Amino acid sequence: MQYITDKWENRVFLLLSGLNDDFENIRSQILNSNESFSIEDVYSRVEAEEQRRLLSSGRKGEEQSAYVSRAPVGTPRSSRKCTHCKKLGHTRDFCWDLYPEKKDSRGRSSSGKKPVSSATSLSDGKGSISAEQIRELRAYLSKIDV
Template sequence: GDLSVASFYAALKTKWEELDYHVNDDWKCGVDHALYWDKEWMDRTFIFLGGLRDEFETIRSQILNCDEIPGIEEVYARIESEEQRRQIMHIDFHQGSSPAAFVSHTSGTGQRPTRRCSHCNKVGHSVDFCWDLHPEKRLVRGRPPPHRRASSVPEPSPGSSN
């Protein structure tokens, strides 16, 4: 419905973490374990894409038409970037700016807007992908490892501090 992409993703991620808690993680074969989580995260990518508002149909189609579907984090980053782009354009056009004025406000490099982490204050990532908070994401790009039951301290859900 009316949720932002970040709120929608955070809600899904919270539910997935709850479900992961109940997964039997005692695998006899490491290959089967890896295959299970690869499939699980691919399914979650499809669930995320399928739950997006219709306004994201173009970028959703572009992602689904890739030779290899990117991991959930890359998909989320692309969709969030598209949402931010739409918000910027909507604000500029409704304030009476011409398209030429909008171009003059951008850096002119053709790069997407700069992200700044609200946790570490570094440029280039959001708090959802901060390695200080999520060191496990440094090891595997595109597919985070499964949530482990051994952790007794619950992690804050992404987007809760925004």
Template structure:
């Protein structure tokens, strides 16, 4: 943590401790749990993660302006507001890479930081980026990967497309639902198109339905098919091993000794040449031709 952020934290520490609304005085007090820091190229992903994290901590109003700054005459309320705002400012600054945070370190409030970053990096819809992401979807194939690995990569691209696409304004919820269904159907097609040929059967069953399931439901069905195949392949392996063992026993029965001219053993184990094994005992009711010795 930089010296500047340390100064802000220590200046407000006593006020935060006195406020019942703060319960973050642990080792992660000044940090948000975000999957990746803002580096200037990932604004939409960063903004979504940060907004969700701050909302979960009950402080979203400090970056949206809903939690308004109190009147200067109310000193206790002002002290508490400044303490909370300083902490949210730290969350935002510490969720950026060192190279980026320098441009926003001295913004006066958390809302000012949030809006400054948005004004600089929110490009709305970027047609080139959306083209690249959609092209990746249609070219992506399962290949040698497991179904889950293929699905996770595809779902990650879909999320990036959603984050970089402006939400449409619909006249009614029904129109919005129709549009969402069309998007989901396209994603089902993309997922099925990239599956290996070995999944032709389950792919055909899904496409033959009058109404396509959601992408998540389609993935679950394909995953069950893949799991079923793994389970069924194990007995097959045991059968093959059993057949190999039987084949070895059959081959052993076809052995022939070039010394005594008998079958069932070879010259290396012939009793006429090497004698019986020390622990050999005759089997009751059974005798083998190559075990009989004339005296």
């Protein structure tokens, strides 16, 4: 029985060691705890943190866009220049390179087609876990089941 417990603890450590540095806080909480966490508990905590980050980054973008929408009415769209990608027609607050989640806010990408990717990411691209990565992790964990 101890062998099975040790094997599951090793899987928890593998999962934690594979996380980006953005999840250092969660990793430290789990490793410094006196409790023994199951792989499901760890996964649930990581997923909850990812959702919290997505919500907070989304709210931040909404706040920024509210300020941008108060720009003078007479400003022609073509005169706006993004300080990030240097393209005309938008500002940094609406740059699809920085905020890909804003890309499909009108249901289409720059080519006018529906976006293909179902991945959800943070605006800076660091520490994000896509839906596909979650499915792959679940499939991997089910394969190595004892």
